[in-house]
Amino acid sequence: MGxxxxxxxxxxxxxSKRGSRPRTKQRPEHSDxxxxxxxxxxxxxxxxxxxxxxxxxxDGEPADEKIVTAMKARExxxxxxxxxxxxxxxxxxxxxxxxxxxxxxxxxRTSTLRxxxxxxxxxxxxxxxxxDQLVIVTALAQPEPRTGMIDRCVVAAYDAGMSVLLCLTKAxxxxxxxxxxxxxxxxxxxxxxxQAPSGGDAAGGADGRxxxxxxxxxxxxxxxxxxxxxxxxxxxxxxxxxxxxxxxVGKSTLINALVPDAKRATGVVNDVTGRGRHTSTSAVAxxxxxxxxxxxxxxxxxxxxxxxxxxxxxxxxxxxxxxxAFEDLDEVAQECPRGCTHLAxxxxxxxxxxxxxxxxxxxxxxxxxxSSFRRxxxxxxxxxx
Ligand SMILES: Nc1nc2c(ncn2[C@@H]2O[C@H](COP(=O)(O)OP(=O)(O)OP(=O)(O)O)[C@@H](O)[C@H]2O)c(=O)[nH]1
Ligand SMILES: [Zn+2]
Numbered sequence: 001m002g003x004x005x006x007x008x009x010x011x012x013x014x015x016s017k018r019g020s021r022p023r024t025k026q027r028p029e030h031s032d033x034x035x036x037x038x039x040x041x042x043x044x045x046x047x048x049x050x051x052x053x054x055x056x057x058x059d060g061e062p063a064d065e066k067i068v069t070a071m072k073a074r075e076x077x078x079x080x081x082x083x084x085x086x087x088x089x090x091x092x093x094x095x096x097x098x099x100x101x102x103x104x105x106x107x108x109r110t111s112t113l114r115x116x117x118x119x120x121x122x123x124x125x126x127x128x129x130x131x132d133q134l135v136i137v138t139a140l141a142q143p144e145p146r147t148g149m150i151d152r153c154v155v156a157a158y159d160a161g162m163s164v165l166l167c168l169t170k171a172x173x174x175x176x177x178x179x180x181x182x183x184x185x186x187x188x189x190x191x192x193x194x195q196a197p198s199g200g201d202a203a204g205g206a207d208g209r210x211x212x213x214x215x216x217x218x219x220x221x222x223x224x225x226x227x228x229x230x231x232x233x234x235x236x237x238x239x240x241x242x243x244x245x246x247x248x249v250g251k252s253t254l255i256n257a258l259v260p261d262a263k264r265a266t267g268v269v270n271d272v273t274g275r276g277r278h279t280s281t282s283a284v285a286x287x288x289x290x291x292x293x294x295x296x297x298x299x300x301x302x303x304x305x306x307x308x309x310x311x312x313x314x315x316x317x318x319x320x321x322x323x324x325a326f327e328d329l330d331e332v333a334q335e336c337p338r339g340c341t342h343l344a345x346x347x348x349x350x351x352x353x354x355x356x357x358x359x360x361x362x363x364x365x366x367x368x369x370x371s372s373f374r375r376x377x378x379x380x381x382x383x384x385x
Contacts, residue, residue, distance in 0.1 A: 030104045033088035036068060038129075039285040041083055046070045046103060050093050066095035073104045081106060083283040083304055084129040084240060113160045113242060116313030124316060128242045128283055128304050133157075135165045135236070137245030137254060140174035146246075147182060149311065151379035153244055154188060156312040158325035158376075162242075164188045165235050169250040170195070171228075185368040186376070187326075191235055193228040193254060222253055229257045233291045240302045242283075244309050255305055259286045282308060314380045322376070329354075329373055344374055 036048030048068045070089050088105040113127045134157035138145045157164045166183050168176045171194035180190050245251040288301040323330040333342060335350035342349050351370055358366045
């Protein structure tokens, strides 16, 4: 599994903001194939959206779109198909009761988010395909934030050519300032969410609903401040975003606020066939409704939840490749001795000279960036615990 499934070159480039639609290389024998987007995977059954512009569109649900259940064709037995993949399907693509289509080909991927084998999973895996952005959901308290975990997520995202949004939750309990200082120097965007000021009361109140807005009640009954949810929605607009986070950080609360009607918006659960129901461990793609509108009216992006992903094994990440995500550092590091680790104890690392040579007013920013970068580098080999 893993790397040999695809061309190494195809995840090196940073995808465009809107994501380019890959060309389909159809086999002649499957000239009748249609394109589907994988939104869910469950024990060998794949939930696809087929028809309309599902090949890549993020704006609006086409009228002729269907939810199709499919399995892999025999020639793909050893190939991993993941959420976010665009696939060619043949056979019964009616989406009707009991229908089952066949995936005959995976289209070229614009990005592949991977994890190396670790304690919780013995295989290197592609987690999600074709995503633009990794959203790391971290609570500011309860549970305490763990920078090691965040660092590893950042490395995995940059290695995949994805951008990073750090979503700091529970800002009603603690300040986000310290974490901002650690991650903004890395080019990580930071967004903060919190419980609505009257949240505690609303949850226990007579009807407990967020008044009138698109912000629905979360599973746990907690209402997030609508402004903070809309800020997150703004950062997800037009993009395919993967959300990761440890248990208890408020990821479900956030997703429920962003996608109040997840089932209807995505058809992840096919009520007719009962197929495609996602387990608690596999990723699932949810369409992001445009804020302030009815869920059915318009969509603007995808939110991919990854309930099973609690950590990223990073043994597959190469330093040289990770450096590409930091253009300025990458350029400086060209001057390093051969085999330089670029870590703080590396002899003659050019990155140290870069700090020494910096103008006085730029020095603190450079130093912050370098020390954050070195922290990322060490997280590659460090343990997640
Ligand atoms: N104070 C506060 N509590 C929050 C906030 N967001 C979520 N919570 C609470 O944190 C707890 C965990 O939230 P969940 O949304 O279930 O967390 P999760 O990350 O989905 O965790 P799992 O369901 O275990 O994967 C719940 O009791 C929420 O009510 C917040 O902004 N502020
Ligand atoms: Zn170096």
